[in-house]
Amino acid sequence: MDHSDGTHDGELTVLYRGPLASCNYGCGYCPFAKRPETPVERAADAAALDRLLAWARGAARPLRIFFTPWGEALHHTRYREALIELSRLPQVRQVAVQTNLAGSLDWLAAAQRASVALWATYHPTQVSRKRFLARSATLRRLGIAHSVGVVGTRDAIGEIEALRADLPAAVPVWVNAFSMTDGAAAVGYYRPDEIARLRAVDPYFEVGLLRLRSRGQSCRTGDSVISVDGDGSIRRCHFDARVLGNLWHDDLTEILRPRPCRRPVCDCHIGYVHLEQLGAQQVYGRSGLLARIPLAPPGHPAADPTAHLARARSLLTPAPDPPPPSRTPSPSPRATPHMP
């Protein structure tokens, strides 16, 4: 059932990022480029993944599990096997993963394919467009939902346009705004004509140019979405370092609750799609939210980004800082101002 209205029935989304920090590709800007894992690292990552699988097998609530690794996970048999197993668990509604799509894909035939979604990133410096397009065609043949995306460096715009032209309209293409090393979108990097070209590829491109002022805003992370690392530590999202508990040992009912965002800005898709005010589920539904697959294909009237951009721009005015600690009882998280 697609809870596209934003409600959830005890469903929990786990953004999992284990110790893995290696990749088969060599992107020049990436710290994990061409970094092989050592036997010790492999053992630690495999043990953490086993622990996640054990937890998921015993979970009573509906789950969505999104692998957001540092590096490339599907290069490793253990992650392919984990994806197959998770997809077949009845309590897992979806298992999604960010991947460079470099490896073989035939193993996906063994998965419960309707439960799998891939966030596939095209790296033009590492793979030919022809080879990448063939991977997407294989996914379509297998019936695996996926989006395709690219980092929108200025040099790559022509290639991004060619990628869009070569893919069927049903395959969504997203463009990540080129960002500096601190993760912030590069303000002023794009000329207006370049923004127009990238908007023609990805109708929602401009959302990624905005630094959404998230402090004090209602965000589903920490309530129906959590970030989990290899030792089971639970954080509300990848961007807030406070540990809320441990997935392996703690009672989630003691941990999960609505909380306002504590970060001044949220400028990453895997975070801000959970902001209530952004209403990203109106664009992606529940099933497309993690792997960035909009409900409507480009060109469809429902793909008009105007309303979504207006909601994003409404998040550009900073919310008031939280009040200093006082001796009076704190307001509940729900009482925190949600509007700028």
Ligand code: SF4
């Ligand atoms: S594919 Fe991703 S993880 Fe691998 S080197 Fe490129 S940017 Fe880094």
Ligand code: SF4
């Ligand atoms: S808005 Fe972003 S930074 Fe804030 S809690 Fe949500 S995901 Fe985390």
